[in-house]
Amino acid sequence: MKTAHKIRMNPTLEQVEYLKRACGTRRFIYNWGREQWEKQYQAYKAEQESVPEEQRVLKAPHALALKKQFNQIREQEYPWTYHVTKCVVEGAFDDLKKAYDNFFAGRANTPQYKKKGKSHESFYLSNDKFTVGSHWISIPGLGRFILDQRQTKKDRGKLLRKLGTVNLAEKLRFVEKGKASLPTKKRTQRKHVLCGSVKILGASVSCEAGHWYVSVQVEIKRELPPQPVPVVGVDVGLKRAAVVSDGRRLENQRPLALHLKKLGKLQRKLSKKQKTKDPQTKRTVFSKQYEKQRLKVARKHQQIANIRRDVQHKFTTELARTCVAIGIEDLNILGMMANRKLSRAVADAAMGQLLQFLKTKVATVGGDLFIASRWFPSTKRCSCCGHVKKRMPLKHRTYQCLACGLLIDRDLNAALNVLWFATEQLRQLHA
Structure with missing residues (x-):
């Protein structure tokens, strides 16, 4: 199984300068490849339309050819790209190919x-270019970059490794059996995942709201835990984030609504900070106070996202560990976001993220996840007799069946219908 562990880094100011330079280099190379791709594609398209097939010489652009083209002109035109690891160049063209x-x-x-300041700042490291230790990671080229900035020649060999290592907030949680000693504290032991084998595939270094993180991708072999018996259905909504057919509920925390007043105050302060437009380069120049305030806004957004993510992680982990099969309903989230009266509440609930967490964790423990079509009448259908209503507006929080007289909570009724769907799918799967 392939998975990842995202760890916060604590770099020094000198190390931050290198990390920013690596992110900027990756962004420049990606934009260069994007520009060349469009130019070559336009020329290729024009030749396809005007030149006979036997006389055509141009080929459709692809990332590997662009990388070779860039490496040929790199030393003459862009020598400053050698100040960072070569993984930055390879990762930029890999991202271009995926895009x-x-x-x-x-x-x-x-x-x-x-664009600088708006795009996600990150760069990739291949598995043979970095080393992860106990609360540290070695970034290739970092130590040499710092020594060149200091312009010192004394004891360069001794300082190189130390300057190239960045402090990590925690250890890598995946531990291979028999090769590493487990911690003595039970609280720390719970954070470790014992595996038959651990193979590091790569890492991605990124910056979020002024904080630096490294996501280490690994391939592990792990024994699946014994499968529990229950089959449940999960209904996702706005009033309650999730309702399980066995009675468990996840209340909608509404972190954005709770922090909206503070967030609005920070954004109003940001709008009043100085920013000017350079008449020569036509670029917007932001003041230092603007950048400080922008960082405060970004960290408030990060706090809101972390609150939402923490609650959903705990709920989906418990659900995946205690259920052998889970039924959920496919949702038209883009359609709900188009409703201007519900769009903010839908975004605050992050239903798509909850479903994605559930898919990943059910696959991790070896369970089954059955997704009902978005046209499945989970809300309108009676969980007792199967009668389907014509309409069920959002204002009606209680479901009352016109055929059998069942009176039940709207969300619990939908969860029971999804449970019926999951049970039928599981029966057909093992028939």
Whole structure:
């Protein structure tokens, strides 16, 4: 199984300078590849339309050819890209390839240029270029970069390894049996995952709201835990984030609604900070106070996202560990976001994230997840007799069956219907 562990980093100011430079280099190379791709594709398309097939010489652009083209001109035109690890260049073209693959497959829109301050700042490290230790990670090229900035020649060899290691907030949670000693404290032991084998595939270093993180991707072999018996259905909504057919409920925390007043105050302060437009370069120049305030807004958004993510992680983990099969309903989240009266509440509930967590964790423990069609009448159908109503408005929080007289909570009725769907699918699967 392939998974990842995201760990917060605690870099020094010198190390932050290198990490920012690596992110900027990756962003520049991605934009260069995006520009060249469009130019070459336009030339290729024009040749396809005007030149006979036997006389055509141009080929459709692809990431590998662009990387070779960039490496040929890199030393003459962009020598500053050698100040960071070569993994940055390889990762940028890999990202470009994935972006166009998703575009041609219809999974995403046309790839856009990455803009400083707006795009997600990150870069990739291959598995043979870094080392993860106990509360530290070695970043390739970091120590040499710092020594060059200091312009010192004394004891360069002794300082190189120490300057190239960045402090981590915690250890890698995946531990191979027999190769590492487990901690003595029970609280710390719960954070470790014992595996038959652990193979590091790579890592991604990223910046979120001024904090640096490294996500280490690993491939592990682990024995599946014994499967529990229950089969449950889960109904996801706005009033309650999730209702399980066995009675468990996840209340909607509404973190955005609770912090909206504070967030609005921070954003109003941000709008009043100084920003000017350079008449020569046509670029917007932000003041230092603007950047400080922007960081406060970003950290408030991060706090809201962390509250939501923490609650959903705990709920989905418990559900995946205690149920052999789970039924959920496919939701038209984009359609709900189009409703201007519900869009903020839908975004605050993060139903798509909850469903994604559930899919990942059920697959991890070896359970079954059955997804009902969005046209499945889970809300309108009676969980007792199967009668389907014509309408069931949102204002009606109680379901009353016109055929058998059942009176039940609306969300619990939907969860029981999804449970029926999951049970039928499980029976057909093992028939």
